[in-house]
Amino acid sequence: xxxxxxxxxxxxxxxxxxxxxxxxxxxxxxxxxxxxxxxxxxxxxxxxxxxxxxxxxxxxxxxxxxxxxxxxxxxxxxxxxxxxxxxxxxxxxxxxxxxxxxxxxxxxxxxxxxxxxxxxxxxxxxxxxxxxx
Amino acid sequence: xxxxxxxxxxxxxxxxxxxxxxxxxxxxxxxxxxxxxxxxxxxxxxxxxxxxxxxxxxxxxxxxxxxxxxxxxxxxxxxxxxxxxxxxxxxxxxxxxxxxxxxxxxxxxxxxxxxxxxxxxxxxxxxxxxxxxxxxxxxxxxxxxxxxxxxxxxxxxxxxxxxxxxxxxxxxxxxxxxxxxxxxxxxxxxxxxxxxxxxxxxxxxxxxxxxxxxxxxxxxxxxxxxxxxxxxxxxxxxxxxxxxxxxxxxxxxxxxxxxxxxxxxxxxxxxxxxxxxxxxxxxxxxxxxxxxxxxxxxxxxxxxxxx
Numbered sequence: 032x033x034x035x036x037x038x039x040x041x042x043x044x045x046x047x048x049x050x051x052x053x054x055x056x057x058x059x060x061x062x063x064x065x066x067x068x069x070x071x072x073x074x075x076x077x078x079x080x081x082x083x084x085x086x087x088x089x090x091x092x093x094x095x096x097x098x099x100x101x102x103x104x105x106x107x108x109x110x111x112x113x114x115x116x117x118x119x120x121x122x123x124x125x126x127x128x129x130x131x132x133x134x135x136x137x138x139x140x141x142x143x144x145x146x147x148x149x150x151x152x153x154x155x156x157x158x159x160x161x162x163x164x
Numbered sequence: 165x166x167x168x169x170x171x172x173x174x175x176x177x178x179x180x181x182x183x184x185x186x187x188x189x190x191x192x193x194x195x196x197x198x199x200x201x202x203x204x205x206x207x208x209x210x211x212x213x214x215x216x217x218x219x220x221x222x223x224x225x226x227x228x229x230x231x232x233x234x235x236x237x238x239x240x241x242x243x244x245x246x247x248x249x250x251x252x253x254x255x256x257x258x259x260x261x262x263x264x265x266x267x268x269x270x271x272x273x274x275x276x277x278x279x280x281x282x283x284x285x286x287x288x289x290x291x292x293x294x295x296x297x298x299x300x301x302x303x304x305x306x307x308x309x310x311x312x313x314x315x316x317x318x319x320x321x322x323x324x325x326x327x328x329x330x331x332x333x334x335x336x337x338x339x340x341x342x343x344x345x346x347x348x349x350x351x352x353x354x355x356x357x358x359x360x361x362x363x364x365x366x367x368x369x370x371x372x373x374x375x376x377x378x379x380x381x382x383x384x385x386x387x388x389x390x391x392x393x394x395x396x397x398x399x400x401x402x403x404x405x406x407x408x409x410x411x412x413x414x415x416x417x418x419x420x421x422x423x424x425x426x427x428x429x430x431x432x433x434x435x436x437x438x439x440x441x442x443x444x445x446x447x448x449x450x451x452x453x454x455x456x457x458x459x460x461x462x463x464x465x466x467x468x469x470x471x
Contacts, residue, residue: 063180063183064184064187072183073176076175077176109174109176112249112269112270113176113177
């Protein structure tokens, strides 16, 4: 499956992983049955919602609310998976597992890692969402 | 006009599910959305959907409670789960509690449409036939089916209606039994008689979903040794149990490759989904030594024991 050449290598700051390592566009397109416009819609919604999810997740971590950590991390993980962001997916999954097991030791660090991954994929996704079809 | 209710707290997933369902051209779905279980139940209090598609992890009422509530208050409405990686055990329990089927989140694009259509098809009831079949006490039938996918839904519907009319099972159990029976018949057709690979099956299902000819089936039915094979179906319905024996004429498979009942890892395995559904929805599922015959037994509610 072709990758979106308009975003390959673009959007990522110098010294950071290339866009193609942050988002697997082949996976993302496969999840939407190849519908590029649908993928653009999903990315747009995700970019609108994820900052709020992260803020709520940060509060849940600070409040040691394991159930809420699990649910919010699950939501973020699911979205990252649909968009082909494997590393961010793994970061969210780590937090989800902590929440599920009720073991939040290290959750602050895990949250920081997730937030960093989101900041990495955000410009890549934003460029895709705003590129002309 | 089927009404599909999508319950998911993620707007990304609600959008994806809704848009994938809208790709169906032959049915004029009405798609309603809810952000959680409570909201979904409130909507169902006003208008009953024909099927619910739900995530398992939502705020407030969790997915298991939601499935149980639908089974309790609206047993005629089938529920399809969206399962995320790592939620297999939860999904198994939801199937035990009454969900009709499931689609892994990573496979929504491939499987959602087909699964919703399958569940809706089985859940549909014919009220005129019901009046006649209410007089039935027991029945027995033997069929030799051609390898045509189109023959399977009406066969499943026929015996589902008989069982409902005989008050053998409630509406939810009828859907479950129909799903299990359909999976067994499709397995006999695709993997048994026609010996298709999982990839070929997926391609054929996609083509059939779009109303196209499934060429791999069409061609294989004309080739030796697949040409002329039949699916043998024996049905025994008595007051206390319904027994379905389905035998194909393929090479069979190794009994040792059959995963154990209750192993949640089979939920994600490509060829295991049909077996998971059969085992969850029937009281007994047994295979012959050759691996080309399956016996499904469903006992009347109150006399059931899982095996």
